[in-house]
Amino acid sequence: AQRVTQPEKLLSVFKGAPVELKCNYSYSGSPELFWYVQYSRQRLQLLLRHISRESIKGFTADLNKGETSFHLKKPFAQEEDSAMYYCALKVAYKYIFGTGTRLKVLA
Amino acid sequence: DAGVIQSPRHEVTEMGQEVTLRCKPISGHDYLFWYRQTMMRGLELLIYFNNNVPIDDSGMPEDRFSAKMPNASFSTLKIQPSEPRDSAVYFCASNFGPNEKLFFGSGTQLSVL
Numbered sequence: 001a002q003r004v005t006q007p008e009k010l011l012s013v014f015k016g017a018p019v020e021l022k023c024n025y026s027y028s029g030s031p032e033l034f035w036y037v038q039y040s041r042q043r044l045q046l047l048l049r050h051i052s053r054e055s056i057k058g059f060t061a062d063l064n065k066g067e068t069s070f071h072l073k074k075p076f077a078q079e080e081d082s083a084m085y086y087c088a089l090k091v092a093y094k095y096i097f098g099t100g101t102r103l104k105v106l107a
Numbered sequence: 108d109a110g111v112i113q114s115p116r117h118e119v120t121e122m123g124q125e126v127t128l129r130c131k132p133i134s135g136h137d138y139l140f141w142y143r144q145t146m147m148r149g150l151e152l153l154i155y156f157n158n159n160v161p162i163d164d165s166g167m168p169e170d171r172f173s174a175k176m177p178n179a180s181f182s183t184l185k186i187q188p189s190e191p192r193d194s195a196v197y198f199c200a201s202n203f204g205p206n207e208k209l210f211f212g213s214g215t216q217l218s219v220l
Contacts, residue, residue: 093155094163
């Protein structure tokens, strides 16, 4: 069965510290993976997709097929990064989301 | 473009009542998704439509839940009868098939007392 696992419900880090939000997936096919973010009082929105191999707001994510992971990383956290982060797996036209990780960046 | 529009923003109802949530997707989008967000289970896909046709409703929890899309600009999610465990935030999202980016609405916060 297709599944996305985000093991941490809450992650607290200090400003300037590195951040890693974990995401593991279960899928027998070729995965398409995404990170979506929901800032306070804003809509859920796309942060980045693995196909693009881009860096958005300093965040990067690398697909590791051997470990079936797609962890989100940022070398230096900023207070404005505090938000809810969801990892998503696309299967055909269906998007399967994980349970989300709330990131709190402390001053 | 106002984006995906959901109504109402908040709904408080009593157990046993019928609840109808509404969604207007972005014009031109041919896929529409309904998700339920809870602390324990995160974002769960309930159902999705393509060109107004339901494609996968395997996430609909029970027969009490039903969804329709009578035209390209409107969809409803109905719960009848509602129960306290249905309390959650319900999101609607749309996209244009070849474009992978999902556009979400603001959500409906449902509280069933």
